[in-house]
Amino acid sequence: MATAPAGTARPRANIRVDLKVIADLIEENARVLDIGCGDGALLDYLEHFKRVDARGIEISQAGVNACVAQGLSVIQGDAETDLRHYPSDAFDYVILSQTLQATYDPKGVLENLVRIGRRAVVSFPNFGVWHVRLRLLVNGRMPVTDSLDTAWYETPNIHLCTIADFDELCEDLGIVVEQGMVLDSRGRPRWLRAPGLLANWLGEQGLFVLKRGTGGAG
Amino acid sequence: MSTPQRSEKLTLASFDTRTLPGHRLEVPAESALRLDCGVDLGPFAIAYQTYGTLNADKSNAVMVCHALTGDQFVATPHPFTGKPGWWEHMIGPGLVLDTDRYFVICTNVLGGCMGSSGPREINPATGKRWGLSFPVITIADMVRAQARVLDHYGIDQLFCVIGGSMGGMQVLQWAALYPERVFSAVPIATAARHSAQNIAFHEVGRQAIMADPEWTGGAYAEHGIRPHRGLAVARMAAHITYLSEVALHRKFGRSLQDRQQISFGFDADFQVESYLRHQGSTFVDRFDANSYLYITRACDYFDLAAEHGGVLANAFRGTRTRFCIVSFTSDWLYPTSENRMIMHALNAVAANVSFVEIETDKGHDAFLLEEPEFFATLRGFLAGAAEHRGLKR
Structure with missing residues (x-):
């Protein structure tokens, strides 16, 4: 994969809408770590259009190799085992998109995110959205939706939560929610602010900008 | 008289390395x-090859570091064996290390036997070959000697330093010793320290040499003999x-060599035996036994963390170098875990690092072979680094 000669590939200006929402949160010239950077689309965008010092961590070796072959700085690793090696405040932003619910220890990961980044950008599918609640209520089966598109026995999402659950964990950990929004099933931002009762009912995904509280959770 | 006399095959034993090309x-x-051992070595010589042209602001130099038994003939046919350069598919116009773009330098390491000062060369103070009186050298000594070549060209900063195996150790040492002189670094299939197993294998090699009666305490050259066995x-x-x-299994399996049955003897019955014997016998034509002792020793002594208070990350603190670490899944000599340890140390100082297995x-x-994914990785990393360095195409 991705054997196109690096440096000759033109920077991709059009990226997935949910990635663009995240990119818009990042200041120019920031130091950014994208955890679970996939094929590097967001990193590539940040590097070329925001002049960001962009780094990535990706679990699949094929993804890493493709990223590095594009000239991006990416290592093979994952949120659970590799974040602890980084020093505190190593980055201005640490991004964890659609991955928290698939980790074994979301609490530990969250603590590390706000430790190594001055800010963390975290997004996840909201298990509290109305149609998920309805499906469970009416069908009595684990919901399969656009955001949660695999059956219970093969889903990587082992720690699903609602926006309200997430907000509560942040509070427990002394993490400050600087900004919160909800996205629809195609990753487009809705007008709702999160957290909030309505956000928890209507948001397909939650997207939060977090920072470590002054009390310090870690 | 008109037919030229057929010359004997050129080998290291009979050759004055000062007349080598390059x-x-x-x-x-x-x-x-x-x-590092405290001795001041001088005068000394470093033999090297270059490819491509140094640009006006001297920003396009790439140092290629060779492995244990490699040499400076990285993209030039070997003067003794006639075989192609050990990375000839990597270096050249349009290749990964594009000589239309980069100025590539490859030196024979200090302690080597292809023209750089080492046990095989003449000690200017005595007029005799150094033999075991040559001081024991380290990977850092090799790198400091290479830095003299940069000084000679007036190159302040290498665009890249790259190498595999022992070459990778030199890359790490370069980045630790001269961070401001290394814009990007590519350590491949290497380790930040030699493990007990690595040392053990080297010791077997050294003992094999020293057990050969023709080694004569390292003074074989004086007697006109060589411990080739x-x-x-x-x-x-x-x-x-x-x-x-x-x-190994795919290449040879249990196939027999030029025979239908086992011989009930100790001849090379198996192809793998024959292959290894061939590897051994051709090697002695181009390598010096004492050099082998010195260079394996340098690897064994290598422990970058130990030089930095036992914390590998300290070797790279404050570094601005862009790193790309490469390992290979089936490499059990310098396995991925050792390379990953380097990555973790670099993460600990928030260095700019890529890691590809x-x-x-x-x-x-595998680091010597043309593995497509390996080459694509290097191409991409170098292109990205060149963009950041502002190197023109």
């Missing part, structure tokens, strides 16, 4: 090199460590 930097006694055995043992079990069954030697 360049040679002679460093005078007053600029002696302070070695011992050196060949050392090479045979080492060669096994460069291959994976899968690769290449899927291959070819073992440690």
